[in-house]
Amino acid sequence: MDQFTINLLFVGGSFALYIGIAIWARAGSTSEFYAAGRGVHPVTNGMATAADWMSAASFISMAGLIAFTGYDNSTYLMGWTGGYVLLALLLAPYLRKFGKYTVSEFIGDRFYSQTARIVAVVCLIVASTTYVIGQMTGVGVAFGRFLEVDNTTGLLIGACVVFAYAVFGGMKGVTYTQVAQYVVLITAYTIPTVFISLQLTGNPIPGLGLFGTDVASGEPLLAKLDQVVTELGFASYTAHHGDTFNMVLFTLSLMIGTAGLPHVIMRFFTVPKVSDARWSAGWALVFIALLYITAPAVGAMARLNITDMMWPNGTNGEAVSVEMIENDARYDWMETWQKTGLLGWEDKNGDGRIQYYNDKSEAMQAKAAENGWKGNELTNFNRDILVLANPEIANLPGWVIGLVAAGGLAAALSTAAGLLLAISSAVSHDLIKGAINPGISEKGELLSARIAMAVAIAAATYLGLNPPGFAAQTVALAFGLAAASIFPALMMGIFSTRINNTGAVAGMLAGLAVTLVYIFLHKGWLFIPGTNSFTDADPLLGSIKSTSFGAIGAAVNFAVAYVVAGMTKDTPQAIKELVASVRIPRGAGVAQEH
Amino acid sequence: MSENSSNNAYWSTNMRIIVVSLIIWALVSFGFGILLRPLLSGISVGGTDLGFWFAQQGSIVVFLAIIFFYAWRMNRLDREHGVDEE
16 A cells, blocks of 8 residues: 555544544534533543644744754743643733623723724634734645645645634534544654664664654764764754744743634633642643654654754765665655655755755865865755655654654644634634624624634635745744743733733733734735845844744733723722632632533 | 732732743653753763653653642632632
8 A cells, every 4th residue: 555545544534533532523512522621521622722832833833943943942942831821820820710702892891892802703713813824834744745745835735724614613612522632633643652762772662762862873862963963064053043032922922822813712711610620731731742852852863863954974984866766765855854844955066965054154165175065955954744755754654654644634633723712712602793783693693703703714724835934834923923922911811900901901902013014025915925124034123023022022012001901090899809809719600501 | 808908919929830841841742852951961861861752752741740730739729718619
């Protein structure tokens, strides 16, 4: 059986499983399974939250970014887990006590203002749409590879599948489907890495193998990796190279953004009790950590394997020959990925070998002149292909490759569909029914939801063709937007009685506006390529990249809200009482249904 | 009135636990993982230093500990102040 058939079997089989569970769960007792989390144990709920949360950015993209940068990209690991601490300590129990279903409802009620609710909805739509662009990038890579077509065709096919999946939609709310998606996702991520860790270090636990010994050389794995990459002129893997201030800001943006993303927060509205909301955040992080502890091992080991493949005789020997890439079965992955346009090589000096090195390093330029090399010949290696190509690079059996395909698609599709549902309900329920046309019929509401979904996916697909960055980088921008707008409003709503309606609205608008403008200045207006005035290599303000600006936006939000609230009328007594009641668990009602 | 002062005591204890937890949260990530890494460079772990471990794995383990500690501690505090859900 060829690889193409195996991939289709795994992807098709996993989809059949999700649909099967959705049908089974509905056939049982609808109300029991439908309200995500209600009557479900916090452990099960945590697993479902983890599946909801981990997207193409975590699964497909993150390890590749770590692999090619090393220590400096630890920001993703700390940022996307540290946010759960903020969520558990500062938001989850209080929002659960409040007892409504959506984030914008809380903001509307706490700040006793329809305007505040609408502003929150707009912030939600902006952040979620940006998030979907990142998912589409990942979906395009995955479909491009497994259908063996170029990236653009893969993206268009992926967009149709995501749309169908989101319209079918009902399965989104079924906790047990998400549990199944989590199991597929984590198995697919872990199994190849266990094999690779065994091959390289003899340790079956990748997280420990990362700090273990490289069997081939007898040296510690990370020391060996540092040695081979620096011999090729690249920056060492474990050392800190970038700007420290930007690294801190970026990590903080991702953390605050995690605690400001509506589709994550929503899960804590539906757990049975306030005390469960506290535990649920912990269990969600347990299941997320299983992937995040493995991810740095995936990155480091893949980097070592790739370097070994390009320099089979060692970094001081002869590079791999073109003939070997074309004929040796171990190099088949290079040819299949070349078809997607995301991997490329070129024998620039015509010596029949492909030299992979950093041609910007002066030491390597001297070595290249000596050996007659004419620049780096592994001309293109898209970071987003690393995790999907990883089992092929390590020569693992075909079923492992198929499993990773299924896992990557589970991650991307479940999150993309969830976000599209959030966008469509925000537009139809909060914006149109809640503000523009309260008298709209149920049919009209449903139609506007479908239209919103179609518009969002068309925009995300168009922008996904020329994405503002690799999947995880685009998703990081979405986190910056959520950090600057939603999180400060929620936190001030709980921890301060002084912030009034005007303060909250001014804060959210200021935070969103400065962050959006800063991002557009660097990534192009509405992410349209070529319309940017600055680049992240040389940003407008000091060393602050557009991906890190969310933390600054959040600070602006807090500051503006405090100043404006201080100049305007105090909050009414009823709102002070609402805040006091949100702060204590006693008296929490039963969880809201969807 | 006594209920109010009990609720105030509950909230200030909660705030104290949150502040201490967030100091630890910042210390292991921004501290050990990034800013204080040079200070930890003497302690080697598997071919690199302790700061690298905190940045890639250690901080995540501590985050988990913080969340579970907070859940346990607060659920106890709820009962002590009689504000738990019955």
